Amino acid sequence: MTGRGLSIPAPFPPWGFRSRLRDCRVSRGEAAQRGLRRWTVRPGNGCRIPRIHSDVAFWFSGDASMQGNGRTWRWLWVVLALAGLLGVGGGEAIPRTAAGQELAKARPEDVGMSSQRLERLDAFLRRAVAEGRTAGAVTMVARRGKVVFSQAVGMMDREANRPMSLDAIFRICSMTKPVTSVAVMMLYEEGRLMLDDPVAKYIPEFGNAKVLAESSGTATENSPTVPAKRPITVRHLLNHTSGLTYQWNERLGPLYHKAGITHGLIQDEGTLAEKMKKLAALPLLHQPGEKYEYGLSIDVLGYLVEVVSGKTLDEFFRQRIFEPLGMNDTTFFPPKEKLDRLAAVYERSGPGTLRRMGDEPVVQGSFVYTADYPQRGPKRYFSGGGGLCSTVPDYMRFCLMLAGGGRYGNARLLSRKTVEVMTINQLGDLSVNGNQKFGLGFLVLADRARTNLNWSAGSFGWGGFYNTTFLIDPKEQLIVVSMTQLRPGHDCPISEFVPVLAAQAIAD
Structure with missing residues (x-):
């Protein structure tokens, strides 16, 4: 890297800098070359700025009388020059980073919460493990930007006798969707x-959408369809009104399965581009914009991010979201050296009894899934709707960014106004499960009288297939992230009770 530079294209502003930045690489402790001459940057000139490297110090001088070794106040001028020049070139901005920044912590009482009441949450989690309702869990609560509760209970892998730890890696499945939604809103x-x-503006295959006729039962290749009344839009995908569904849908699921459409929770030989183009050829369940139907909409957005950005989805996530936020353990496929931190998935075999979920696929009609998808297969299908693995501390960083109006530490991913748009009702008179709303990537709590939660109206969040969850209350500045790994359909108290026990600890 020390032999290459970052070219900043012309033009430069006519006022420029009255000195010349030189591609001058100086080892630590050595004096820089003399003789750099005064120079004015004008339109049409090029400038080459060396890339940053840990073993190289950069030196800046305006005339022959100035010299340094990269540790003087002249660093300020390099920083100012970089900041000014990078804003001129028209290329992709390099985000500031929160990487390496520790999660801020506080005593509960310092942020208006009760330590004594938070003990109820700790006791509940331990009781859930003792009663065999889950093998283990990690939970973190933050208020006013500071973590006040973090606890790992139970076992990460009972068969290997590995206790649960705060850095355990979980299959977060549909908690991938908010990340993809943020990526879309960054673009x-x-x-x-x-x-x-x-959507057809970016993915032409969606330009001739058809809708399954209401008179049709289970769809086949020959089922009657009607033309879509309107095109599928980016907004339709973000709020799940596109007409796309999931493989478990009785009418379209068999057709999805036959076409090889995947959801990210099973190994697949294809790529996101291949699968989404196949999906575009299948009929929609309903007219775009007319109904809420949870489904593969966000997977399509993952492909849209690839098309618009020119990066694969995993590259975009890593470079534009995870690295700036310091989410070092969040990825589609954890590397081999981290697999011993991947929590095992369990299922209930009887009252108070758990058994490890096997690696063989679970078949529920047209819906087929596994627990071992993060560590098997070609590892090239990046599901924007369900493919990520993460840790509770990593996802807390993501939540703190959202709660901070798009900013965490020095890393700003979105503006406050954009986060506001994402977290208001985007369904109009439509609803989720008859009583709540959906924004652009999040469930939005709209009617407090029709939910078990003691959170403010306007709170938003989502969950994952194997019982992971997060919730953000902007009014109370409260965040909870909780993760376990329990097969769906088996009563798990974590997702429902943890937010309640977090909110009841508010004491101001």
């Missing part, structure tokens, strides 16, 4: 797409 803020753009 929106860069002027690269609009919410009401037809």
Whole structure:
């Protein structure tokens, strides 16, 4: 890296800098070359700025009388020059980073919470493990930007006798969706797409959408269809009103399965581009914009991110979201050296009895899934709707960014106004499960009288297939992230009770 530089294209602003930045690499402790001459940057000139490297110090001088070794106040001028020049070139901005920044902690009482009441949450988690309702869990609570509760209970892998730890890695499945939604809105803020753009503008295969006729039962290749009344838009995908569904749907699931459409929870030989183009050829369940139907919409958005950004989804996530936020353990496929931290998935075999979920696929009609997808197969299908693995501390960073109006530490991913748009009702008169709303990537708590939660109206969050969950209350500045690994359909108290026990600890 020390032999290459970052070229900053012309033009430069006419006022420029009255000195020349030179591609001058100086080892630590050595004096820089003399004789750099005064120079004015004008339009048409090029400038080459060396890339940062841990073993190289950069030196800046305005005339022959100035010299240094990279440790003087002249660093300030290099930083200012970099900041100014990087804003001129028109290329992708390099985000500031929160990487390496520790999660801020506080005593509960310092942020208006009760330590004594938080003990109820700790006791509940331990009781859930003791009663065999889950093998283990990690939970973290933050208020006003500071973590006040973090606890790992039970076992990460009972068969290997590995206790649960705060850095345990979980299959977060549909908690991938908010990450993909943030990626889409980052591109929106860069002027690269609009919410009401037809998806076909970026993925032409969606330009001739058909809708399964209401008279049709289970769909086949020959089932009658009707033309879509309107194009599927980016907004339709973000709020799940596109007409796409999941493989468990009785009418379209068999057709999805036959076409080889995947959801990310099973190994697959294809790529996101291949599968989404196949999906585009299948009928929709309903007219775009007319009903809420949870499904593969966010997977399509994952492919849209690839098309618009020119990066694979895993590259975009890593470079634009995970590295800036310091989410070092979040990835689609954990590397081999981290697999011993991947929590095992369990299922209930009887009252108070758990058994480890096997590696063989679980078949529920047209819906087929496994627990071993993060460590098997070609590892090239990046599901924007369900493929990520993460840790509770990593996802707390993501939540703190959202709660901070798009910023965490020095890393700003979104503007406050964009986060506001993402977390308001985007369904109009439609609803989720008859009583709540959906924003652009999140469930939004709209009616407190029709939920078990003691959280404010406007709280938002989502969960994952293997019983992971997060919730953010902007009014109370409260965040909870909790993860376990329990096969769906088996009563798990974590997702429902943990937010309640976190909110009841508010004491101001």
